[in-house]
Amino acid sequence: MRTRTTILIALTLALVTACATPPPPPPPEPPAPTGPVWPEEAFRAEQPDAGPQPSVTIPSVETFQLDNGISVYLVENHALPTVTMRLRMNVGGMYDPARKEGLNVIHMELLDQGPKGVSKVEYETRKADLGARINFAGGTHTSSLTISTLKRQLEPSLDLALEALLKPGLRKEDLARVKQRHLASLAQQLASPQNIGYRLYPALMYGGKHPYSKLATEKSLQAISLRDCKAYTRKITPAGAELFVVGDITAEELKAAWNPRVKGWRARGRQVKQIIPEAKPREGNIFFVDVPGAVQSQVMVGHPGPSRQDKDYVANMLMAQILGGSFSSRINMNLREKNGFAYGARAGFNYMRTTGYFSARSSVKADTTSKALREIAKEIKMMREAPPSSEELTREVRGHVLTMPAWFATSGGTLNTFSNLVFFGLPLNYFEGYQDKVMAVDAATVHAAAQDKLRESDFTVLIVGDAETVLPDLEKIAAEGLFGPSKAVVHLDPNGNPVKK
Template sequence: MKRLASAGFVLLVGAACAAQPAPEPLEYPTTPPTTGPAPSFEMSQPVERALPNGLRVLYLPRGGLPLVQAFLVSRGGSMDDPSDNPGLAAFTAEMLDEGAGGRDALELAGAIEQLGATLTVGESWDEAQVGLQVLREQLPDALRLMSDVVIRPDFPEAELARVKEERLTELASARDEAAVIAGNAFSSLVYGSDHPYGRLSTQASIRGIDRSTLVDFHQRYYRPGTSTLVLAGAVDASLHSLVEEIFADWEQGAVPDLAIPGPPPMPETRIFLVDKPAAPQSEIRLGHPAVSRDTPDYYALQVLNTLLGGSFTSRLNQNLRETHGYTYGAGSGFAMRLGEGPFSAGAAVVTEKTDSALIEFFGELTRIRDEVVPTDELDRAKQYLALRLPQEMETTGQVAARVAELAVYDLPLDYYDDYVERTMAVTAADVQRVAREYVHPDRTVVVVVGDRSVVEPGLRALPVGAVEIREIDEFVR
């Protein structure tokens, strides 16, 4: 009886529901909301001081949490690598926190952790970097540890051997990484071994690094007169006496002049095919030397690249991903350095569509040069850049890093005050002008890392350039 009653109840409920009118379908927006004018952006100006030994110090007060973010940048980036020992700068930077000031690596890590601090080390082409984040009340002790890492690294033999083994293992495994092979091949083929940007770290160069090599490189390039310390957050210039006390014993020294050679002349476009048998995808890189960070065309180039390959809605990504389905993502960029870094574009594409993808790449490079960008597309790109700036300046760490970048490239400290205005002032004519000046489809190095047996016939049939076969051993060894 209970089951029958339950069944009857279900029937009654079902009938009642059936008698109700169907709900009206929901209406969803079919067009994106319009964006308003880009807001202006102003960053409080750092207070600049200098120590007697030449260390430049920038204090950037920033309200909010009682946190301090410190960044110290100095010479000692990859541009300073000896020509016969590429990779030394990166190795030196990695070893800075592996023992310093008489503490071994574990003791140093424990002292930093005890303060609730975070300390990072690294380097790029143009500088070495040490970063510190800590509560304001712990800043004096944390800054002393930071100074040990910068000024008094011990380079202990045991940690040196471990880091060396890690780097040798990374190089060995890189032979299976098509993206690494393509990146190495691109740098090497664009700039050549006579240029710092074209030299590659090898197992031989890593094995040649010993403690005396690290000590010599550190003493040569890590000097206060070519360094800047940025302190941002819960800080003000009243900290200067503390900073001077902690960094006073950092000795001055002559740092070698930075010689930045110009890029080699680029011949007509060539395709370099690096055979990776049975590769499921082809890694494509194409480009050439382009421009340094101090270019007056910086803003126009930023807008150009946003249109071409610098955002998800860029032409390259929409073409190769959305329209053709050749790749999960395609993009481009201008690597602006103290010297003339490269313009490059690239993607990992389906092996069978390697030649078709290259046709689309060159089609977009040609179109951005030959056709005036439509107004609505230009406006979207400029809005994208202008509206992203506040997001990229949300945290104290982000702001400190941006100020440190200004120091590295000798840019004015009020640089970001008119960033939005100068971005929004870029015209379609500006974009076409810089595209014609800095994007050269006819003088481009094309690197394809993929299965030669599948992709070579299609590549040779393209009206792009001669095809040369290269081996992985040339670029990862």
């Protein structure tokens, strides 16, 4: 009995002892995170120097005409078995009839739905089978057909593209689909301050009934009919047309491919020369479009400027780069890096065929809109008042020169470079010695360009944003005359129509 009692006591003591054992200590806390350790190599203290000036070989351009009068610009490049071609036709959106704005773009996209007797699905399948890219596009001055294909597929690709151009399907159901896509895109644009600004600003800059002031609206797009598109097709002629070709093809091969296929496509009447009036900005200095609740404002400040043909183009370009054309430019460093108003800001010259204009632009936080406007005005003023620093000029000169080889590195780049020269009426040898011209520009020349090409006053300013946040300070700026003599803010709707305050 005593033994059993002793055992029970021992077990009880053991159980109590086990229960009283303290829990294991908690795991140690992880060490506090340390910041990144940057290597202390000496080379990190200074920005690396730019590389040597690269040599650029400007491709030669052969010019001739097809039998039906199309002017051809050919750059032979036999490095790859591919051919890129762009047929640029002398009809564009600037000639869209009143209340049918958008007709050119709608019509050219309708051509891209396939030729007569070939559905859109079959058309895309045939392009895919050929491995070819075929694209129709409308523009302000011109319309284009671009073809990119392997050389061995050149003839069937050309057959398909010209069939779509000369024997278009122009189907009612395709038109409905194309219009619906453009209407949806327009609705999306009109919901964004940035898109409203970019869409509306040229119309304010050129003013009134200028061809560049035409805007496609929901009403004008809805009004476009299949009959309009069929009538527009008759305007697509080879009169004044230009064919740019880069790739693995000779002049004789090109003529053999094109001449038989377009021999029945002839110009009707004389070519109409495009006459572009000078810009006459809309009356007023500060324009405002209300987008209730917008957390950002689109800010645009500008005035009419030089054309692409201006004799001081290189100095103008470098000046604009220093002011707002690159990431390291003054306006971007001010609005983005110094003040944190915006993710980015830019400024520069916008060129049309024979005219141009200057604009500075950014999407800024709504509550910093007036501050951003004042900073942009300050940077433009400072650009006019003093020459750029040697560091700024060297950065932009070297950056521009070092990028030049890329302009001719691909077939598409070469085609775009030469087609732009022709568009602006510049000689095909324009870029011979161009690097030396850029390197020769000094700070005094850039300063002279700023004084000559940037205005002191009378700007066209567009602000798109939330009226409740933006308008009070905007009205103060207008009253001060910061951007011109007009003391009132002009209120517009997203299509540029006046709105009563």
